[in-house]
Amino acid sequence: MIETVFSTEDLPGVDRVDAWREKLSQTHAPVDLVCRPDSDFHAQQRVVQLGSALVWPAAMSPLTIRRTPRLIRGSDPEMIHLSLITKGTMGFRMGGPDALYGPYEIRTNDSSRPFEIFVGPQGEVVEAVSVEVPRVRLPLSSDDLDQVIGHRMAGQEGVGALLAAFLTTLMVSPRSYTAADAPRLETILVDLLAAVFAHALGAMDRLPAESRRRTLTLRIRAFIQANLHDPELTPRTIAAAHHISTSYLHRLFEDEEETVSAWTRTQRLEHARRDLAEPGLRTLPIHAIAARWGFPRAADFTRAFRTAYGLPPRDYRRQALPFAE
Structure with a gap:
């Protein structure tokens, strides 16, 4: 622009x-x-x-x-x-x-x-x-x-x-x-x-119905971003927090690039990736970073991270911070 x-x-x-x-x-x-x-x-x-x-x-x-x-x-x-x-x-x-x-x-x-x-x-x-x-x-x-x-x-x-x-x-x-x-x-x-x-x-x-719908989707995205640390953040809890049904929540994301679950996972992984590359967090254990962003099980985090970025989180950190270990 x-x-x-x-x-x-x-x-x-x-x-x-x-x-x-x-x-x-x-x-x-x-x-x-x-x-x-x-x-x-x-x-x-x-x-x-x-x-x-x-x-x-x-x-x-x-x-x-x-x-x-x-x-x-x-x-x-x-x-x-x-x-x-x-x-x-x-x-x-x-x-x-x-x-x-x-x-x-x-x-x-x-x-x-x-x-x-x-x-x-x-x-x-x-x-x-x-x-x-x-x-x-x-x-x-x-x-x-x-x-x-x-x-x-x-x-x-x-x-x-x-x-x-x-x-x-x-x-x-x-x-x-x-x-x-x-x-x-x-x-x-x-x-x-x-x-x-x-x-x-x-x-x-x-407001027109479509405007209300788009604004609600923005509110939901902001809510998800603010609660990524919560492992109980699921479509059910997200829908309940906004007083809508889970099925309506899924309909809101039908025109988006990712489903609500996929978008939540993407945001969690991206925040974790940034932490892994942050020099100030080089001494924070990988499992602690995973838990920080809603992955209480280290194995689940490693599998999801490898799928998203092509290598396990430990290898990613070594590349981003050569002197981390």
């Missing part, structure tokens, strides 16, 4: 705020910026396009971002903006009392309504991963979106944590994806955004 990068470090100090105003206006909608004239302003942005959506991590010095009625009358692309704050604090005002947002809280605004964003009100650099998506792209009514946009949402639990994990993972290595991956990633992003908004409304049933 194409990633574009912007940094004010390439510009003279007097031009940086104007350049950042232009960049934000292109990314979201026309805005005004207010910055202390004596400040040493810095901003950085990376932008990845996923179909009609943009994902852009950024870091910036303190300033105020304003979208006014005059700017809205001049141009309104009808975009929904979401920011997952990862460092620092943001103040926000949009038709209500001021609010202060901290790390791993989710802040939203709408290009069709006036707002003010106070970046770094305590004087610190702020970092966030932001999303721009056309309002019409979300499978919720305009009335539903109007009720929820601007309200605080959590990025550390529930579907908000799923969205946070997706955004941070995507932006760690966006170049590892290709243009062919963009439609699938856009679908996942829109599903998660819609689920976050629907959850805030207490109206998950308003």
Whole structure:
């Protein structure tokens, strides 16, 4: 996928705020910026396009971002903006009392309504991963979106944590994806955004059935990843944890590349493989690594590992860490 990068470090100090105003206006909608004239302003942005959506991590010095009625009358692309704050604090005002947002809280605004964003009100650099998506792209009514946009949402639990994990993972290595991956990633992003908004409304049933199905599959994958250490992690226990039948769980994975059992085993083996190649774990016995990732019987682990990687775990460790023994 194409990633574009912007940094004010390439510009003279007097031009940086104007350049950042232009960049934000292109990314979201026309805005005004207010910055202390004596400040040493810095901003950085990376932008990845996923179909009609943009994902852009950024870091910036303190300033105020304003979208006014005059700017809205001049141009309104009808975009929904979401920011997952990862460092620092943001103040926000949009038709209500001021609010202060901290790390791993989710802040939203709408290009069709006036707002003010106070970046770094305590004087610190702020970092966030932001999303721009056309309002019409979300499978919720305009009335539903109007009720929820601007309200605080959590990025550390529930579907908000799923969205946070997706955004941070995507932006760690966006170049590892290709243009062919963009439609699938856009679908996942829109599903998660819609689920976050629907959850805030207490109206998950308003989402299309296929969107609910895909979001449930993502939740199940996250649950499996968090419980790989548990040898009792089986399709039955996974289904019970999500209040669905085992047969429905298997149907959810029918369109996936692997069955739920095969995917769970693949994740366990991959985590074990990484541990075997980790220098800091060179003294940890292989059977302990196996148990750490849900293989209580060493013989079962050795057999599964050899099938997956073509050699037993001891030989793999010797190759990865020549001086381990």
